[in-house]
Amino acid sequence: MPAPLAVINDLRVDFSGETGTVTAVNGISLTINKGEILGIVGESGSGKSVTALTLMRLIQTPGRISGGSITWHGGATPVDLLAVPENEMRRFRGDEIAMIFQEPMTSLNPLFTCGSQVAEAIRLHKKVSAREAKAQTIALFQKVKLPAPEQIWSRYPHELSGGQKQRVMIAMAISCKPRLLIADEPTTALDVTVQKTILELLKELQAEMDMSVVFITHDLGVIAELADRVTVMYKGNIVEQGAVNDVFYHPQHPYTKGLLACRPPLDYRLRRLPMIRDFMEIGPNGAITEKATDVPAFVRSLVLDHEAQQERLQELRQSPPLLEVKGLKTWFPVKKNIFGKVEAWAKAVDDVSFDVKEGETLGLVGESGCGKTTLSRSLLRLVEPTAGSILYRGKNLCDLSAADMRDARRNIQIIFQDPYSSLNPRLTVGQAILEPMQVHGLHGNDRDRREQVLNLLDKVQLRPEHFNRYPHEFSGGQRQRVVIARTLALHPEFIICDESVSALDVSIQAQVLNLLMELREEFNFTYIFISHNLSVVNFMSDRMMVMNKGKLEEIGEAEQVYRSPRSPYTQKLIASIPGMTS
Numbered sequence: 001m002p003a004p005l006a007v008i009n010d011l012r013v014d015f016s017g018e019t020g021t022v023t024a025v026n027g028i029s030l031t032i033n034k035g036e037i038l039g040i041v042g043e044s045g046s047g048k049s050v051t052a053l054t055l056m057r058l059i060q061t062p063g064r065i066s067g068g069s070i071t072w073h074g075g076a077t078p079v080d081l082l083a084v085p086e087n088e089m090r091r092f093r094g095d096e097i098a099m100i101f102q103e104p105m106t107s108l109n110p111l112f113t114c115g116s117q118v119a120e121a122i123r124l125h126k127k128v129s130a131r132e133a134k135a136q137t138i139a140l141f142q143k144v145k146l147p148a149p150e151q152i153w154s155r156y157p158h159e160l161s162g163g164q165k166q167r168v169m170i171a172m173a174i175s176c177k178p179r180l181l182i183a184d185e186p187t188t189a190l191d192v193t194v195q196k197t198i199l200e201l202l203k204e205l206q207a208e209m210d211m212s213v214v215f216i217t218h219d220l221g222v223i224a225e226l227a228d229r230v231t232v233m234y235k236g237n238i239v240e241q242g243a244v245n246d247v248f249y250h251p252q253h254p255y256t257k258g259l260l261a262c263r264p265p266l267d268y269r270l271r272r273l274p275m276i277r278d279f280m281e282i283g284p285n286g287a288i289t290e291k292a293t294d295v296p297a298f299v300r301s302l303v304l305d306h307e308a309q310q311e312r313l314q315e316l317r318q319s320p321p322l323l324e325v326k327g328l329k330t331w332f333p334v335k336k337n338i339f340g341k342v343e344a345w346a347k348a349v350d351d352v353s354f355d356v357k358e359g360e361t362l363g364l365v366g367e368s369g370c371g372k373t374t375l376s377r378s379l380l381r382l383v384e385p386t387a388g389s390i391l392y393r394g395k396n397l398c399d400l401s402a403a404d405m406r407d408a409r410r411n412i413q414i415i416f417q418d419p420y421s422s423l424n425p426r427l428t429v430g431q432a433i434l435e436p437m438q439v440h441g442l443h444g445n446d447r448d449r450r451e452q453v454l455n456l457l458d459k460v461q462l463r464p465e466h467f468n469r470y471p472h473e474f475s476g477g478q479r480q481r482v483v484i485a486r487t488l489a490l491h492p493e494f495i496i497c498d499e500s501v502s503a504l505d506v507s508i509q510a511q512v513l514n515l516l517m518e519l520r521e522e523f524n525f526t527y528i529f530i531s532h533n534l535s536v537v538n539f540m541s542d543r544m545m546v547m548n549k550g551k552l553e554e555i556g557e558a559e560q561v562y563r564s565p566r567s568p569y570t571q572k573l574i575a576s577i578p579g580m581t582s
Helices: 048-055 086-095 114-125 130-143 149-153 162-174 192-209 220-226 244-249 254-262 295-300 306-318 372-379 402-408 429-439 446-459 464-468 476-488 506-523 534-540 558-563 568-575
Strands: 004-017 020-033 037-041 063-072 097-100 180-184 212-217 229-234 237-243 280-282 288-290 321-336 342-357 361-365 387-392 412-415 494-498 526-531 543-548 551-557
Touching (some): 020 063, 020 212, 020 237, 037 220, 048 180, 048 212, 086 114, 114 130, 114 162, 130 149, 162 192, 192 212, 192 568, 220 244, 237 244, 254 280, 254 295, 342 387, 342 551, 361 372, 372 412, 412 476, 429 464, 429 476, 446 464, 506 534, 534 543, 534 558, 543 558, 543 568, 551 558
Parallel strands (some): 037 212, 037 229, 361 543, 412 494, 494 526
Antiparallel strands (some): 004 020, 004 063, 229 237, 280 288, 321 342
């Protein structure tokens, strides 16, 4: 039997609010063994992160640990971490237990260099000089495979990519050689290639340092590649746990079955994605009832008809283009001489040409920095192109005045990656959806516009009472639905979805993707769907376009690109997709 490192017994964590007490962790019991990687999966609000923060004793008011124990077996004698004084608990944090948080940009201080922050953590727990702390930090940067470690030492967080910032956080976490490393959603918003590198790095470090790792995520494919055991949480409870292969290939709980089925499959296409509610329903007393018991049969019933898809593709091939992009360049000056002449350019979009047919969904994939988002903003002239043409229904958008371009944007809308930052926190969601109608003078008066807003809320499966609520009162998936409703307010023809589901739970992602597909069928929308997740793009798209370093790498029918990629770069992207390993 493996030796336990930490044993959680009957743990309960409550949060008090104006409407009463919410139980975030409801009497769970869990063992973390020495030298193992334990995966904890579940949707937002399932209690994963609260459990991890409780292990570190980082629960703050209005949170309260209301019961249970956490027994630490890392020393000579067992210790209850919930009972030790706070000053002694500081010794455990960093020294014995370390944590990598979900968003490295908010975890790193923007006022200090990356090197100084890691050195500070070392000096806090070890009695070493500043020079020795710097040497250890640079050695750690080498260990986590950061390029040019000496240069990274003196750089600030905003000067690094997302993957590099995450490596800095990993270096900080392992700086004191902890017995237990907690990784809370460390790869959620990263490209698949960067994610794969981070996962491989964590496995190497775990084996080298003989650490235990708790890896928290909502992506079961990641857990399948990384973990030894998995624990599934739902609404503060553990609903299933066991060896990875046992849970993933023989799930017992309907919630686990639903989570596994929500991911876009890798080897066939569905007309819609399964959702949690297809597999279970919750009664008034909170009891869970299983619905679809034969998961494979249910998923097979959703498989897209191949002949119907081929007919659709044939119709699209014969359709005239709605959008034609020719020789598009968007360059940014990065170096000027003393006279102000540009000597070097960052070529974010470099001579890109393609077209989009009416009613088509064109998927756009590539790593961060490949030019995807710059291209989408250039199409709307939110970023001014350097050269080339953008023909929309035969009219060159690059020749339009600012006023004419604003009118053109009524037909071409964009759904941004982060719905929270794209909504005004001072406006209710009803006002946010109504405002574009006012700007473009639609529907006569505000009374009629309000009726339109209520119809749109219903269309995206939100309720009338949501009209007067503010963005912070919604979940991530609900906020994304609000942004979709605002996009629909102007009855556009063409919608650009820029990483619109990348940070959502797999179950919420499935709901949003199904909604976008339903809206395309109902209104014959044309989409450019941007993502770094090729399985999601393959589900959504008729054709797929791959970008790399500002240039078009490959374009073709989605299934053909996905199954038989010509470009080595596309092959690398596809090989990086986490999947269920046997």
